[in-house]
Amino acid sequence: KDPVAGGDVTAKYVDTDGNKISDDVIKSGNVGDSYTTDQKTIAGYTFKEVQGSATGTFTDQAQTVTYIYTKNNIPVNSISPQSSSNSTSRMNNTTTSNSLPRTGEQQGITVLMFILGISLIGVSLILAFFKNVKNN
Known part of the structure; x- marks a missing residue:
C-alpha cells in the first residue's frame, strides 16, 4: 500500500490573550503515522493548558494543537530571578521617602x-x- 501524505499538525504557543509567544512547530507525516507535539519552556511564562491532542495520528486534515501559557508576574523591584523570599520581605518593609536612615544621632x-x-x-x-x- 502506498503512503498517503497527511495534513500537517501545527503546534502553536500563545499567552492567555492569544498572543503568539514562540514560533509555531509544524509536523508532517503520512496518514496513520503517529505524531507528538512538545510543551516548550518559555522564559517569563508558565504553562497553563493544551487545547487539542498533543499526541495522535496524522489524518487527511490539518490539525492544530495550542499550548497556552500565563505570563509570570515580575516584581518591579526585583534584584535577580533567584532573589530569595528574605530579600523580597526586606523590599516590602522599606520606606519610600527620600530621607536618609536614622543612625541614632x-x-x-x-x-x-x-x-x-x-x-x-x-x-x-x-x-x-x-x-x-x-x-x-
Missing part, C-alpha cells in the same frame, strides 16, 4: 558641640592675642 547635640567648638577656638585666639600684646 541627635541633631541638638550636634549643634551644641559645633557652637562649643567655635567658642573654644575664639577664646584661644583672644588669649593668644592678649598674651602677644602683653609680651610686646
Whole structure:
C-alpha cells in the first residue's frame, strides 16, 4: 500500500490573550503515522493548558494543537530571578521617602558641640592675642 501524505499538525504557543509567544512547530507525516507535539519552556511564562491532542495520528486534515501559557508576574523591584523570599520581605518593609536612615544621632547635640567648638577656638585666639600684646 502506498503512503498517503497527511495534513500537517501545527503546534502553536500563545499567552492567555492569544498572543503568539514562540514560533509555531509544524509536523508532517503520512496518514496513520503517529505524531507528538512538545510543551516548550518559555522564559517569563508558565504553562497553563493544551487545547487539542498533543499526541495522535496524522489524518487527511490539518490539525492544530495550542499550548497556552500565563505570563509570570515580575516584581518591579526585583534584584535577580533567584532573589530569595528574605530579600523580597526586606523590599516590602522599606520606606519610600527620600530621607536618609536614622543612625541614632541627635541633631541638638550636634549643634551644641559645633557652637562649643567655635567658642573654644575664639577664646584661644583672644588669649593668644592678649598674651602677644602683653609680651610686646
